[in-house]
Amino acid sequence: MSGQGHARAEITIRRCDPADHAEICAVINAAAEAYRGVIPADRWHDPYMPADALASELADGVAFSGCVAHGQLIGVMGVQHRQNVDLIRHAYVLPEWQGHGIGSHLLEHLRQGAERPILIGTWKAADWAIRFYERHGFVCVHDSDIAPLLRTYWQVPARQIATSVVLASPPLSSEAARALIAGVKPSDGSG
Secondary structure: HHHHHHOOEEEEEEEOOOOHHHHHHHHHHHHHHHOOOOOOOHOOOOOOOHHHHHHHHHHOEEEEEEEEOOOEEEEEEEEEEEEOOOEEEEEEEHHHHOOOOHHHHHHHHHHHHOOOEEEEEEEOOOHHHHHHHOOOOOEEEEEHHHHHHHHHHOOOOHHHOEEEEEEEEEOHHHHHHHHHHOOOOOOOOOO
């Protein structure tokens, strides 16, 4: 599809439902190809998001919104409520639609009415993703706060913690990050 077709496309954002699961996986896996050869090889999976992994994320409370054009899901982004924060999870746009504001629209949609801090974890090596979030007002937390935040709010292995960054909106000082973590009930960290 040409860039001109993209410019004329009517874009809508809606909450995804179970009928969208195969398309969600397709969007994630197509867009995640950008990670191949960039993130640590031991963290790459093919497919990047198998259907059973998506089912696990949904069961853990990730709620996806999708951007639709021409009747096709072209971008997805999830939000997960965890105790005293919201996490932006699995933000992906089909490669042919990247650079057309789709990710920005999805992020704006999920941020509407946010009343608590929003955290995003991504790969350190994914400089394009970090720049995207920074353009939208997110700020990388201090290096010393990355691991404690990831251990508190995400369920990721140590290797992923060592190769990730966390961005926050509003920006978090180290003191604010520690206060957030201190406010988490002593349970499994889920919300």
